[in-house]
Amino acid sequence: MTNSTTNFHPVFASTFESMTDVEGYLINQEDLSCLEICDKAIVILRASKDLAQTKKVAKEQWGVGLPEALGMSQGNDGIQCFWIGPDEFWLVHSQFQREVLWQKQADLPAEMSLVDNTGAYGALRFKGANVHKLLSRWMGYDLSGKLAMGKVVSTTLGQAPVVVYCENENELMMLVRHSFSHYVAGLLTDSAKRL
Helix, strand or coil: CCCHHHHCCCCCCCCCHHHCCCCCEEEEECCEEEEEECCEEEEEEECCCCHHHHHHHHHHHHCCCCCCCCEEEECHHHCEEEEEECCEEEEEEEHHHHHHHHCCHHHCCCCCEEEECHHHEEEEEEECCCHHHHHHCCECCCCCCCCCCCEEEEEEECCEEEEEEECCCCEEEEEEEHHHHHHHHHHHHHHHHCC
């Protein structure tokens, strides 16, 4: 019998590979580009009812302060923490540093939990003057002027749940579940042709 805690190794595969060009672009046109990023490790932290305890544990384990609603914060070794809900935070890092996120799970109090969602999401990076115009056609949340640097929102693109965040000026990142990748890619590429 295997132990899933020690023998689980996520596979990092392209979510959008069949739809991107050789450089990894889903869209690459004037004032709008959408590039697949293939190295995101995602661990979901379920908070305890005692938020002060959760904040203390997050600081001790990963050196990250829990962000306020719709916010994100940065911790040790480049770990990012996203506010997804009052009791749910996502710890995001490079796939090469996945163990930095996961190795602390055994030390968590019983009221808190970690779920490794590393293999479940693909990531897209959007740049250009037409990003908001493209996304506004399908996005459930109006990102234009509202999703400033350091902010994150869990919303929908068409009918697909997505997480969108802004870590650098003039670019947006979107995390998309693998099961919705073809649907999301279809909406984006079709709409980009109409801009």
